Amino acid sequence: MEIIVQYGPWFIGLALLFGLYMTWGVGANDLANAMGTSVGAGALTVRQAIIIAAVFEFAGAVLAGGSVTSTIRKGIIEPSGLEANPEYLVYGMLAALLSAGFWLMIASQRGWPVSTTHSIVGALVGFGIVGIGVDSVNWGKIVSIVISWVASPMLGGFLAYMFMQSIRKLILNNPDPFEAAKKWGPYYIFLVGFVISLVTITKGLKHLDIDISMINGFLMSVLVGVITALAGGYLLRRAQRDLEAEKDYRFASVEKVFAPMMIFTACAMAFAHGSNDVANGIGPLAAIVSTVNSGGAILQESTLPIWILLVGGLGIVTGLVTMGYRVMRTIGKKITELTPTRGFCAELAAASTVVIASGTGLPVSTTHILVGAVMGVGLARGIGALDLRMIGKIVASWIITLPIAGVVAALLFFLFKGIFGG
Amino acid sequence: MKTTNPLGRLFGPNPFSLLKEHMRVALSCAEELPALFEALLKGDQSEVIRRKDNIFAFEQDADDIHKKVRQHLPRTFLLPVNRRDLLDLLEMQDKIADVTQDVAGLLVERQMTVPDGIKEHILPFVEECVKVCRYGATIVEELDELLETGFSGPEAESVSAMIDTLNEMEDVSDERGMDIARALFNYEDQMNPVSVIFWHRLIEWIGDTADYSEAVGNRLRLMIASK
Numbered sequence: 224m225e226i227i228v229q230y231g232p233w234f235i236g237l238a239l240l241f242g243l244y245m246t247w248g249v250g251a252n253d254l255a256n257a258m259g260t261s262v263g264a265g266a267l268t269v270r271q272a273i274i275i276a277a278v279f280e281f282a283g284a285v286l287a288g289g290s291v292t293s294t295i296r297k298g299i300i301e302p303s304g305l306e307a308n309p310e311y312l313v314y315g316m317l318a319a320l321l322s323a324g325f326w327l328m329i330a331s332q333r334g335w336p337v338s339t340t341h342s343i344v345g346a347l348v349g350f351g352i353v354g355i356g357v358d359s360v361n362w363g364k365i366v367s368i369v370i371s372w373v374a375s376p377m378l379g380g381f382l383a384y385m386f387m388q389s390i391r392k393l394i395l396n397n398p399d400p401f402e403a404a405k406k407w408g409p410y411y412i413f414l415v416g417f418v419i420s421l422v423t424i425t426k427g428l429k430h431l432d433i434d435i436s437m438i439n440g441f442l443m444s445v446l447v448g449v450i451t452a453l454a455g456g457y458l459l460r461r462a463q464r465d466l467e468a469e470k471d472y473r474f475a476s477v478e479k480v481f482a483p484m485m486i487f488t489a490c491a492m493a494f495a496h497g498s499n500d501v502a503n504g505i506g507p508l509a510a511i512v513s514t515v516n517s518g519g520a521i522l523q524e525s526t527l528p529i530w531i532l533l534v535g536g537l538g539i540v541t542g543l544v545t546m547g548y549r550v551m552r553t554i555g556k557k558i559t560e561l562t563p564t565r566g567f568c569a570e571l572a573a574a575s576t577v578v579i580a581s582g583t584g585l586p587v588s589t590t591h592i593l594v595g596a597v598m599g600v601g602l603a604r605g606i607g608a609l610d611l612r613m614i615g616k617i618v619a620s621w622i623i624t625l626p627i628a629g630v631v632a633a634l635l636f637f638l639f640k641g642i643f644g645g
Numbered sequence: 646m647k648t649t650n651p652l653g654r655l656f657g658p659n660p661f662s663l664l665k666e667h668m669r670v671a672l673s674c675a676e677e678l679p680a681l682f683e684a685l686l687k688g689d690q691s692e693v694i695r696r697k698d699n700i701f702a703f704e705q706d707a708d709d710i711h712k713k714v715r716q717h718l719p720r721t722f723l724l725p726v727n728r729r730d731l732l733d734l735l736e737m738q739d740k741i742a743d744v745t746q747d748v749a750g751l752l753v754e755r756q757m758t759v760p761d762g763i764k765e766h767i768l769p770f771v772e773e774c775v776k777v778c779r780y781g782a783t784i785v786e787e788l789d790e791l792l793e794t795g796f797s798g799p800e801a802e803s804v805s806a807m808i809d810t811l812n813e814m815e816d817v818s819d820e821r822g823m824d825i826a827r828a829l830f831n832y833e834d835q836m837n838p839v840s841v842i843f844w845h846r847l848i849e850w851i852g853d854t855a856d857y858s859e860a861v862g863n864r865l866r867l868m869i870a871s872k
Contacts, residue, residue: 256650327649336651387795396798473790473800550650557653564793594651604725604795608657612721617651 226310226645227519233643234313238511241320243538246504248327249339250542251550253500254280256590257492257573258547259554264566266485269551275486276493276543281536283497287423288535289527290584291499295506296513298364298584299347302521304355309519310645311636315350316507318635322346323503326628330620336613337620338588342628343503344368349629354636371585372621375576376595382572383599386411390564391603394477401464404480409456411571415487416451418575419494420444422582451487458483474564481563488570495577496589497536503586505535561597565605569596591617658717660724660731661788664738667710668785668861671738674703674745675778675854678771681749686759686767697749707742711735725792726868734864738785740857741778748850751843760844762832766825770848773818774855780811781858784865791869801869808862815859822852 227234258272267275305312323342330337344365351360390411397403421444425437459480468475509531514521561569573593580587594617601609677696684692714735718728751757759767784807787800794800825848833841 252649256652259650259652331649335649337649391794391798395794396800398799474793554650554653558656560656560659562793590650590652594655597652597655598723601723601725605792606656606723606725607659607661607792608718609723610655610657610721611723613651613655 226643227313227515230310230643231515234317234511234515237317238313238320238508239534241317241324242504242508242534245320245324245327245339245343246501246535246538247542247545248324248331249500249503250280250539250544251546252327252331252542253339253590254493254496254539254543255547255550256554257496257593258489258543259551260558260561260566260570260593261485261489261492262551263555263558264482264485264561264563265555266482266563266566267489269548271486272489272551273544273548275489276547277540279490279493280497280501280539280543281533283494284501284536284539285497285529285532287494287498287578287581288501288532291502291581291586292506292509292527292532294364294368294584294586295343295347295502296510296527299344299361299368300351300355301359301361304359305521308645309514309521310643311354311640312514312521313511314636314639314643314645315347315354315632316510317639318350318632319343319346320504320507321635322349322628322632325631326624330624335620335623336590336617337624338591339500339503340586340588341372341621341624343506344586345625345628346632347507348625349632350636352629353633354640368585371580371587372591375580375585375587375592376598378579379569379572379576379592379596380599380602382575383568383596384603386568386572387565387600387603387605390568395474395564400474401476401480404477405459405462408459408480408484409452411567412455412484412487413448413452415448415491415571415574417444417448419491419578420447422578423494423498425582455484455487458486478563481567485563485567485570488567488574491574491578492570492589492593495574495581497539498581499577499587500589501532501535501539504538505531508534560606565597565600568600568605569593572596572599657722658713660714660718661792663710663714664731664735665785665788667707667714667735668738668782670703670707670710671742672778672782674700674707674742675775677703678745678748678775678851678854679768681752682759682767682771685752685757686764688758690756694753697753700745700749704742704746707739711739725796730864730867734861734868737857737860737864741854741861744850744853744857748847751847755843757840757843757847760829760832760836760840762835763825763828763844766821766828770818770821770825771851773821774851777811777814777818777855778858780807780814781861784808784811784862788865796869805866805869808866811859811862815855818852818855822848 254276258276261267262269262272302312323339323346326342327339348360348365393407394400394403424440424443462480462483464476465479509527512531573596576592577587577589598609600606677700681693681696684696724731784804787804790800791804829844
């Protein structure tokens with residue numbers, strides 16, 4: 224108790240510092256990965272991607288990020304064992320932030336496909352086991368989280384597969400694919416708006432104390448979907464047929480229709496990413512802030528202050544603008560395979576999956592889900608060559624990340640314990 | 646620069662783009678044949694050699710592309726078609742270039758001239774075979790569209806119809822081949838017996854360009870049919 228009172232401002236300062244470091248890393252890496260798909264498909268310039276990302280990542284964090292942030296903040300570590308030493312929670316959260324941020328920095332220098340989400344969860348489990356005791360970890364939650372890490376890329380793949388098949392049936396197999404694309408495009412754009420708002424409204428807004436009934440939520444989502452579809456329809460009508468390009472490639476004009484459609488999925492990706500990944504940085508921050516502010520009482524029910532979500536959003540966007548710029552530019556050259564039709568399927572599938580996970584409070588890896596979605600398109604025989612070894616590398620990255628993040632977090636926990644006492 | 650993004654390393658080079666490029670080069674080999682034989686008929690030896698050099702250069706390019714495809718297609722890649730089918734297709738395309746090279750090489754090394762008995766048959770025959778190659782190349786150009794539609798649906802059906810047409814065209818080139826062979830056999834008593842054998846071989850090889858083009862079409866048919 225006394226330690227909390229004595230060092231409170233220090234803890235909050237450190238928490239802000241480490242939290243911003245973490246979210247900055249998320250923005251520079253993770254978000255750049257997510258937006259890079261649209262940039263690579265030629266749907267957006269890097270500058271446009273940054274603007275979209277800034278707006279929608281923020282929106283996703285504030286409007287839909289509450290559930291996952293709650294999970295990170297109080298769903299993984301059972302703080303009941305900490306009644307006597309609440310400062311341990313602070314040390315652990317600081318350790319988790321620093322450990323995850325550090326691991327992310329190392330991995331991105333080496334080009335390992337690790338996930339920020341896995342790092343934070345691994346770090347928290349590590350601190351929990353070592354700092355408090357094996358029983359302090361909410362193993363039930365951990366099991367469902369790990370299951371979601373396997374299931375979410377698969378769901379992304381499944382959805383992408385279905386979207387690709389539907390595009391083939393409705394558009395590509397049509398005698399006039401260009402006209403079919405302009406006709407059906409708005410319906411797909413409706414889906415983008417509808418799914419994102421449905422999950423957000425029904426699940427995500429609770430922490431803002433906005434309670435909307437299922438039916439109203441559904442209707443509002445339909446409305447949002449229709450508005451986005453109309454906006455999309457307007458953009459699509461301006462798309463012009465390129466007869467020259469069609470001589471080489473029959474579907475060149477269809478791709479020209481899908482490129483503006485990817486603007487919408489880019490917004491959805493940024494929103495989804497914000498809803499799930501902002502929690503990685505600010506979940507621990509929120510835990511520390513609430514513990515310090517309550518003078519050491521480990522509160523379970525306190526609501527999430529909005530300013531924390533805003534801090535998170537700011538950190539991510541800063542990371543994106545400073546370093547993510549380069550990442551987005553480079554990734555475009557390597558994914559020329561992802562033409563707008565395929566990129567659209569993958570992004571819509573990934574964004575939907577992430578938003579569903581966010582709605583259920585499950586922290587998942589946006590990047591790995593996107594990989595799953597691309598695999599789904601590949602399984603639909605839509606991609607020239609996919610390196611399946613990447614799956615192995617991703618699984619390997621899981622296996623390394625969890626223990627390393629856990630061990631480092633445990634070590635840092637003891638470091639903080641040594642510095643601040645307790 | 647290195648990042649944590651697995652997407653950058655998820656995609657292998659598109660084998661279908663390479664296949665299309667390879668077929669274009671193989672076709673370039675075959676396209677030299679009519680001009681080669683025209684020069685041969687005129688007795689323009691320097692032009693014959695020039696055309697032969699072109700063919701050799703194109704064949705080398707084809708080999709390079711072939712190697713590139715083989716190097717970038719490990720078994721761990723997920724492909725929309727059977728890997729073996731894809732490699733067989735490439736092999737057939739390569740044989741078009743190889744056999745054209747054999748024709749040009751033999752003509753120059755043995756300093757052959759067209760026997761009188763087949764002079765009026767040779768150009769129509771060569772032209773008919775190159776037509777088959779050209780149409781085969783047009784079909785290979787459809788690989789991009791096939792990929793987009795998942796090797797099924799109306800696109801696959803139209804490519805199937807194109808392959809049927811290719812089969813018919815190859816039948817026609819076969820008949821021209823029999824015509825010229827018949828002419829050769831009618832004339833053989835007036836020729837050096839060794840020349841007869843070599844000209845028969847040349848006729849066979851020229852016919853092979855059309856045969857291999859048909860085989861390309863048939864491999865494509867396998868790719869479409871197998872899913």
